[in-house]
Amino acid sequence: MIPDDLLYSREHEWLRIEDGGGATVGITDHAQEELGDIVYVELPEDGLELESDEVMGTLESVKAVSEVFSPAAGTVTGVNAILEAAPERINEDPYGGGWLVRMQLADPAGAKDSLLDAAGYAAYLDEEEDH
Amino acid sequence: MLRRTPLHALHRELGARLVPFAGWEMPVQFAGVVKEHLAVRGAAGLFDVSHMGELRVTGPEAIPLLQRLTPNDVSRLRIGQAQYSALTTDSGGFVDDIIVYRRGEGSFLLVTNAANTPADLAWIRERGGPAAQVVEDVSDRYALLALQGPRAVAILGGLTPLNLRRIRYYRFADGPVAGVPATVARMGYTGEDGFELMLPAGKAESVARRLLEAGADAGLIPTGLGARDSLRLEAKMALHGQDIDRDHSVEEADLGWMVKYAKGDFIGRDALLAQREGGVARKLVGFELRGRGIPRHGYPIRVAGEPAGEVTSGGYSPFLKKSIGLAYLPAGATETGQGFEVVIRGRAVPAEVVPTPFYARPRKRKKRKKRKKKRAAAASTA
Numbered sequence: 001m002i003p004d005d006l007l008y009s010r011e012h013e014w015l016r017i018e019d020g021g022g023a024t025v026g027i028t029d030h031a032q033e034e035l036g037d038i039v040y041v042e043l044p045e046d047g048l049e050l051e052s053d054e055v056m057g058t059l060e061s062v063k064a065v066s067e068v069f070s071p072a073a074g075t076v077t078g079v080n081a082i083l084e085a086a087p088e089r090i091n092e093d094p095y096g097g098g099w100l101v102r103m104q105l106a107d108p109a110g111a112k113d114s115l116l117d118a119a120g121y122a123a124y125l126d127e128e129e130d131h
Numbered sequence: 132m133l134r135r136t137p138l139h140a141l142h143r144e145l146g147a148r149l150v151p152f153a154g155w156e157m158p159v160q161f162a163g164v165v166k167e168h169l170a171v172r173g174a175a176g177l178f179d180v181s182h183m184g185e186l187r188v189t190g191p192e193a194i195p196l197l198q199r200l201t202p203n204d205v206s207r208l209r210i211g212q213a214q215y216s217a218l219t220t221d222s223g224g225f226v227d228d229i230i231v232y233r234r235g236e237g238s239f240l241l242v243t244n245a246a247n248t249p250a251d252l253a254w255i256r257e258r259g260g261p262a263a264q265v266v267e268d269v270s271d272r273y274a275l276l277a278l279q280g281p282r283a284v285a286i287l288g289g290l291t292p293l294n295l296r297r298i299r300y301y302r303f304a305d306g307p308v309a310g311v312p313a314t315v316a317r318m319g320y321t322g323e324d325g326f327e328l329m330l331p332a333g334k335a336e337s338v339a340r341r342l343l344e345a346g347a348d349a350g351l352i353p354t355g356l357g358a359r360d361s362l363r364l365e366a367k368m369a370l371h372g373q374d375i376d377r378d379h380s381v382e383e384a385d386l387g388w389m390v391k392y393a394k395g396d397f398i399g400r401d402a403l404l405a406q407r408e409g410g411v412a413r414k415l416v417g418f419e420l421r422g423r424g425i426p427r428h429g430y431p432i433r434v435a436g437e438p439a440g441e442v443t444s445g446g447y448s449p450f451l452k453k454s455i456g457l458a459y460l461p462a463g464a465t466e467t468g469q470g471f472e473v474v475i476r477g478r479a480v481p482a483e484v485v486p487t488p489f490y491a492r493p494r495k496r497k498k499r500k501k502r503k504k505k506r507a508a509a510a511s512t513a
Binding site: 036058 | 427
């Protein structure tokens with residue numbers, strides 16, 4: 001499941017860029033599937049400035065710890081507070097109610113250039129599977 | 132090259148996620164760890180644990196040999212009975228933790244951890260003297276299935292003429308299961324009622340299929356090593372290589388109940404007896420995290436701000452919905468309520484020693500009442 005209207009990172013995050021350079025970030029369906037039942041979420045503080053590819057949070061399943069990387073440079077403007085009590089929302093609805101972070105992008109145009117579109121991400125997944 | 136159990140094809144068919152474990156390609160999960168975990172607590176789960184090793188010890192020297200190699204007392208075992216035990220080092224540490232089955236007068240089977248089986252055999256041969264040369268690794272002949280959960284008796288009962296209610300905890304019997312000759316042992320590594328079935332390797336798949344079919348309506352699902360680990364942690368059952376190893380003794384691991392000092396000498400007795408009488412310097416305890424986070428194997432621990440070892444096992448408890456773990460804490464800091472810290476990604480998170488097991492399965496009313504009475508009687512005489 002790879003929605004057409006999102007952008008994707010090679011670390012399996014998605015990004016929805018809005019007018020004005022705001023963006024919502026989450027992990028992809030593939031990522032939640034790989035991770036398994038998510039039972040704990042650690043998200044960044046409001047106002048934190050992030051470089052692209054910087055660790056911005058941690059997701060843990062029963063078995064594994066996985067870091068979440070910022071898919072673009074920007075400032076955190078909000079986090080999905082319900083995840084603290086209901087981390088399973090990420091498994092249930094990774095592109096909707098399971099979103100992680102909202103941020104103000106430092107360079108929306110640059111972010112668009114460096115990220116993959118849906119077709120690019122699908123091809124990237126195929127490639128990864130072959131390895 | 133990873134080894135595969137006789138159930139490998141079935142695992143694939145059932146959609147398992149397969150991972151390398153102790154040199155084997157094993158299913159870590161099927162429907163998901165949390166779902167599988169709760170199925171075992173509420174209904175039943177079927178685990179493939181064929182990677183476990185089996186060593187056969189037979190002959191007139193079997194009893195003296197096992198008395199020397201293990202701290203538990205094999206002479207107390209009746210035929211058809213098993214005991215939890217260990218292969219101990221001179222310092223009382225664990226070469227491995229094992230289950231000793233007594234199959235006949237001088238006939239025993241040791242069930243060992245997959246990764247340790249070759250080292251166990253080498254240890255037995257090295258330290259057991261001439262008598263140990265007859266010990267035989269028969270691991271390849273058997274598949275081992277674990278049917279675990281409150282509905283295990285009902286599910287298995289439909290596929291075997293054995294009277295399962297007469298097979299009590301840590302007892303076993305031989306008989307057909309789904310038409311296949313099996314050893315049915317009442318035990319497990321989950322904290323639930325259940326059975327471990329030892330089957331001829333070539334016939335295990337058909338038995339597994341029959342069990343899954345027969346148990347589907349009762350809620351039986353295939354379960355993987357992920358749930359096995361979270362279940363055993365809730366039950367505070369030790370995992371060799373994490374909670375116990377050659378450098379931690381049986382007494383330190385809080386498993387001193389398995390040591391029968393009165394039986395005579397065995398490897399590690401002097402060291403263990405000194406600890407029993409003089410006290411241990413550290414002890415394995417269970418804890419709950421009081422702050423946010425999940426403690427994991429290897430995370431550093433601080434007691435009163437000072438480094439004090441590492442978390443040996445830790446994780447999220449799907450049943451209790453808490454973060455729990457095991458750790459060796461220094462003597463004097465092991466009482467229930469003792470506070471300390473677990474360092475999680477550089478952040479010191481408060482934790483507290485709690486009574487264990489974290490989870491104990493509900494028992495029948497009658498028994499509980501009896502136990503309460505006993506406890507009350509003990510308290511009044513104390």
